[in-house]
Amino acid sequence: MSVASVPNENTRLARFLSVLRDVMARPSGAVGLTLVMAHLLLAIISPLIVPYDYKAMNSAMMLTGPEAAHWLGTDHLGRDVFTRVLLGGREALLVTGIATPIAVTWGGFVGIFFGLVGGRIDEVMMRVVDAFLSLPWILKMLVLIVTFGTGIEVLIPTLAFFYGIPVIRIARAATHDVVARDFVSAARARGHRRITIIRRELLPNVLDTLMVEGAMRWSWMLLAFSSLSFLGFGVSPPTPDWGLMIADARGFMSFAPWGVLGPVIALSSLIIGINLTADALAKALGIDRAQKAPV
Amino acid sequence: MTGPVLDIRDVSVGFTGKSGATLPVLRNIDLQVAEGESLGIVGESGSGKSTLALAAMGYLKRGLRLLDGSVAFRGQDMFSRTRQELEKIRGGELALIPQNSGQSLTPTLRIGAQLIEALRLHSAVPGAEHVAKATELLGQVRLPDPQAILSRFPHELSGGQQQRVAVAMALAGEPHALLLDEPTTGLDVTTQAHILELLRDIARDRGMAMVYVSHDLGAIARVCDRVVVMYAGEVVMEGTTRQVLKSPAHPYARGLLASIPRLADRHLPVALDGRPPAPGDAGDGCSFVDRCALAQDLCRSQRPDLTALPTGELARCFFTDQADRVSRTMSGAVPVEIKPDGATALQLTDLSISYHQPSLFDRVLGRSDARVATVDEIDVTVRRGETLGLVGESGSGKSTILKSIAGLLPPAGGQITLAQSEALATVVENRPPDHLRRIQLVFQNPDDSLNPRQTIAEILEQPLRLYFGLTGQALHDRSVEILDRVRLGGHYLDRLPSQLSGGEKQRVAVARAFAADPEIVLCDEVTSALDVSVQAAVLDLLNELKEKQGTTYIFVSHDLAVVKALSDRVAVLYQGRLCEIGPSDQVYATPSHPYTEVLLGAVLEPDPDTAPTLAADDVVELSPPAQGCPFQRRCPRKIGPICDSETPPWHQTADGHAIRCHHAITDLAAAQAGQAAE
Numbered sequence: 001m002s003v004a005s006v007p008n009e010n011t012r013l014a015r016f017l018s019v020l021r022d023v024m025a026r027p028s029g030a031v032g033l034t035l036v037m038a039h040l041l042l043a044i045i046s047p048l049i050v051p052y053d054y055k056a057m058n059s060a061m062m063l064t065g066p067e068a069a070h071w072l073g074t075d076h077l078g079r080d081v082f083t084r085v086l087l088g089g090r091e092a093l094l095v096t097g098i099a100t101p102i103a104v105t106w107g108g109f110v111g112i113f114f115g116l117v118g119g120r121i122d123e124v125m126m127r128v129v130d131a132f133l134s135l136p137w138i139l140k141m142l143v144l145i146v147t148f149g150t151g152i153e154v155l156i157p158t159l160a161f162f163y164g165i166p167v168i169r170i171a172r173a174a175t176h177d178v179v180a181r182d183f184v185s186a187a188r189a190r191g192h193r194r195i196t197i198i199r200r201e202l203l204p205n206v207l208d209t210l211m212v213e214g215a216m217r218w219s220w221m222l223l224a225f226s227s228l229s230f231l232g233f234g235v236s237p238p239t240p241d242w243g244l245m246i247a248d249a250r251g252f253m254s255f256a257p258w259g260v261l262g263p264v265i266a267l268s269s270l271i272i273g274i275n276l277t278a279d280a281l282a283k284a285l286g287i288d289r290a291q292k293a294p295v
Numbered sequence: 296m297t298g299p300v301l302d303i304r305d306v307s308v309g310f311t312g313k314s315g316a317t318l319p320v321l322r323n324i325d326l327q328v329a330e331g332e333s334l335g336i337v338g339e340s341g342s343g344k345s346t347l348a349l350a351a352m353g354y355l356k357r358g359l360r361l362l363d364g365s366v367a368f369r370g371q372d373m374f375s376r377t378r379q380e381l382e383k384i385r386g387g388e389l390a391l392i393p394q395n396s397g398q399s400l401t402p403t404l405r406i407g408a409q410l411i412e413a414l415r416l417h418s419a420v421p422g423a424e425h426v427a428k429a430t431e432l433l434g435q436v437r438l439p440d441p442q443a444i445l446s447r448f449p450h451e452l453s454g455g456q457q458q459r460v461a462v463a464m465a466l467a468g469e470p471h472a473l474l475l476d477e478p479t480t481g482l483d484v485t486t487q488a489h490i491l492e493l494l495r496d497i498a499r500d501r502g503m504a505m506v507y508v509s510h511d512l513g514a515i516a517r518v519c520d521r522v523v524v525m526y527a528g529e530v531v532m533e534g535t536t537r538q539v540l541k542s543p544a545h546p547y548a549r550g551l552l553a554s555i556p557r558l559a560d561r562h563l564p565v566a567l568d569g570r571p572p573a574p575g576d577a578g579d580g581c582s583f584v585d586r587c588a589l590a591q592d593l594c595r596s597q598r599p600d601l602t603a604l605p606t607g608e609l610a611r612c613f614f615t616d617q618a619d620r621v622s623r624t625m626s627g628a629v630p631v632e633i634k635p636d637g638a639t640a641l642q643l644t645d646l647s648i649s650y651h652q653p654s655l656f657d658r659v660l661g662r663s664d665a666r667v668a669t670v671d672e673i674d675v676t677v678r679r680g681e682t683l684g685l686v687g688e689s690g691s692g693k694s695t696i697l698k699s700i701a702g703l704l705p706p707a708g709g710q711i712t713l714a715q716s717e718a719l720a721t722v723v724e725n726r727p728p729d730h731l732r733r734i735q736l737v738f739q740n741p742d743d744s745l746n747p748r749q750t751i752a753e754i755l756e757q758p759l760r761l762y763f764g765l766t767g768q769a770l771h772d773r774s775v776e777i778l779d780r781v782r783l784g785g786h787y788l789d790r791l792p793s794q795l796s797g798g799e800k801q802r803v804a805v806a807r808a809f810a811a812d813p814e815i816v817l818c819d820e821v822t823s824a825l826d827v828s829v830q831a832a833v834l835d836l837l838n839e840l841k842e843k844q845g846t847t848y849i850f851v852s853h854d855l856a857v858v859k860a861l862s863d864r865v866a867v868l869y870q871g872r873l874c875e876i877g878p879s880d881q882v883y884a885t886p887s888h889p890y891t892e893v894l895l896g897a898v899l900e901p902d903p904d905t906a907p908t909l910a911a912d913d914v915v916e917l918s919p920p921a922q923g924c925p926f927q928r929r930c931p932r933k934i935g936p937i938c939d940s941e942t943p944p945w946h947q948t949a950d951g952h953a954i955r956c957h958h959a960i961t962d963l964a965a966a967q968a969g970q971a972a973e
Contacts, residue, residue: 181743181744182738182739182740182743182744183743183744183745183746185703185736185738185744186736186738186744186807187757188703188723189701189702189703189723189731189735189736190731190735190757190758190761190811191723191724191726191728191731191761192757192761200746200749200753200757201746204746204748204749205746205747205748
């Protein structure tokens with residue numbers, strides 16, 4: 001009998017570790033997770049290691065090219081670009097790092113609820129969601145930001161709200177697959193309350209999808225945040241931020257491309273890292289149907 | 296032609312496991328199929344029988360690879376051919392009929408177009424004659440009105456008709472050999488019997504070779520000359536159908552036969568304990584050693600060869616001479632009969648259930664709902680401690696009735712009463728906890744009814760917390776106790792369902808139902824997703840629990856033999872209406888309702904000496920007729936217009952046997968006795 005080969009550890013930690021191992025075993029997961037971890041680490045320690053003060057201007061050294069003292073040159077105010085690139089992700093990671101879990105939590109919960117309830121309420125609510133999603137996101141967000149002003153305390157709830165809406169759809173679709181299964185009928189027939197069914201029967205089965213979705217939302221949110229900064233609605237100067245830096249340096253792109261290249265590479269490497277990780281995570285969790293094991 | 300049509304030599308197939316080791320799925324298979332011969336391949340799930348059938352076409356599923364050996368079709372090696380060559384052979388000279396043809400027909404193409412495509416690719420028939428040939432093929436598979444079928448879409452045909460179309464497509468290329476992968480699994484008994492007769496006749500008329508893969512020994516008995524028994528990826532036995540089914544030399548084949556419930560038996564089938572080894576786990580010895588009653592030290596250390604016996608059969612066993620010790624007549628447990636104390640456990644009064652909901656449009660216009668209810672006029676009283684079997688083909692409403700009792704599907708009319716007089720709320724959310732606890736449901740497929748993300752402990756804890764408020768040590772102790780009762784130990788608590796075998800999972804599902812200490816357990820096809828050897832164990836368990844707890848069962852199944860094995864009383868349903876109800880001995884004997892007669896006649900027994908009787912057409916009706924007898928359209932004993940216009944009366948005998956038919960019971964008895972004498 002194969003009893004001996006059955007692991008007797010079925011704790012959440014054991015499952016987490018095994019998924020993590022699986023993610024790291026895939027090339028996309030290894031590269032992606034390394035990029036994300038490096039970004040997170042740099043965001044934490046960058047204030048300690050940056051060579052210059054990010055505010056320090058130098059009118060004698062404007063838009064210099066890369067050199068030994070300034071690896072990525074200086075910007076139009078003579079500030080060290082390398083310093084500002086290192087620090088430029090902190091705001092973005094902080095805001096999106098808080099907003100993403102909020103978005104996935106509320107969107108996921110609402111989606112699971114509608115998926116379970118089903119019927120007419122579900123149909124009507126989904127049409128509302130569709131209508132909402134058909135408007136360009138930047139328009140909706142700008143309305144809120146213009147009304148309530150910029151700053152973290154507005155940006156976090158705004159991003160969390162708007163990015164939770166597409167999560168509703170995903171969570172509802174995933175729930176629909178689960179609700180039809182007999183273990184949910186069994187729980188209903190036993191007479192469990194709806195909240196118990198959501199928590200014990202549905203959530204554990206939808207969580208994998210939500211985790212992958214969360215990772216994807218995170219990368220989109222980072223882009224959105226940077227776009228807002230680029231447009232001048234995100235971080236206010238002189239705080240360094242990639243979106244803002246791209247906006248500032250784009251006028252000098254023809255003769256001083258490093259001012260744009262630095263933040264662009266930083267932003268895209270983070271987003272590519274997140275996407276690669278999400279991709280590997282989906283495969284490790286078996287959500288990606290094409291990759292299901294053949295035997 | 297001299298050599299065999301299909302020559303499989305020493306084939307091993309395997310895949311690379313997670314650890315990097317090569318794990319074999321098929322081990323050293325040697326098999327020859329002669330011209331015109333039909334060979335059956337039997338085995339339980341995971342035995343490698345489908346892999347073998349596909350390998351015979353030169354095809355392996357993704358991840359699998361040929362480790363050794365060769366497959367030759369008509370003298371030419373299949374694995375060394377090019378893709379183009381294989382494309383010509385597959386579907387042409389060598390055709391496959393898959394399990395679920397409904398899924399293998401293209402839903403957006405008409406049957407005619409699909410058949411003509413098969414003719415264009417695989418036959419020499421000139422283009423102008425394609426339509427005529429297609430019509431002819433459909434006629435050959437005995438589809439009524441072939442001309443009309445040509446212009447239908449697959450979804451407009453019933454499962455049996457789709458399977459016939461698949462047979463017709465396979466015949467388009469005038470194949471030399473047909474591979475059939477569980478072609479009748481999932482079809483109703485009457486349909487299955489018809490398809491098997493068709494296949495038999497076609498193979499005989501055309502002199503085609505057939506390889507018939509199935510887990511169902513009854514079907515194999517009907518169509519095959521020779522049978523190969525597979526276990527854990529190897530052939531453990533080979534012989535003529537009669538040898539394998541009457542007195543097999545291999546202990547596994549004996550055990551398999553004993554685990555099949557039969558209509559004539561008075562006892563439960565015998566379970567085959569344990570489970571087959573996973574690929575790569577078979578060890579050095581015999582792969583069956585862990586489950587074998589004859590196992591000795593030799594069996595553990597050395598792998599037996601497939602040796603020829605004097606009788607001509609081949610068996611992979613050292614002790615074939617002792618096979619008689621594992622007797623086929625080995626009797627299983629006798630079903631417990633609890634003397635019903637007369638008290639009512641559950642009463643269904645004039646229950647009707649309808650899936651059809653009037654649309655908003657109809658309601659606005661004030662149109663009344665003209666449709667006939669899916670289930671109607673169900674009047675059944677279940678006594679305490681009794682097992683009531685509900686049988687019928689798919690669509691007969693048997694599972695619907697269970698769902699309604701469980702409160703998952705509110706009835707359109709009628710009353711469900713618990714015990715003497717406690718009316719049950721129609722919706723589960725309105726039922727008091729006590730009512731909820733007393734009725735428990737066990738589902739068909741444990742893969743679907745157990746949450747894959749919960750450990751066994753978490754699964755069992757749900758009813759225990761909900762109904763008894765148990766926590767901490769008391770909860771744990773009670774869980775272990777319940778697991779012991781279904782013959783699983785406390786060490787199962789930490790496992791996930793995916794780490795258990797099919798039979799173990801179903802035991803957990805049963806344990807969860809019994810954790811509530813229920814009075815009535817509703818069993819919805821609880822064994823139909825399981826292998827026969829495991830099915831026997833689950834039936835045994837249900838029987839044992841009934842003995843200990845005095846539980847009342849309502850046992851739904853499409854398998855008449857399974858219902859017979861366990862039930863005290865049986866109710867036969869057709870199109871959501873009761874046809875016959877009574878003590879199981881009497882329902883299974885004559886006189887019976889014409890529908891029961893048809894059903895019983897179509898049952899396939901794993902015995903080459905019995906043949907099913909095909910009385911009614913295998914037409915699938917989508918909705919019951921608006922008036923008259925529900926069985927009017929298929930009844931072989933139809934009297935005349937009275938059956939179409941008037942609802943038949945119930946005829947009752949003294950011992951509680953009731954038949955609903957326009958024929959008097961004495962007439963039925965005389966007619967059926969006359970037929971039996973013929």
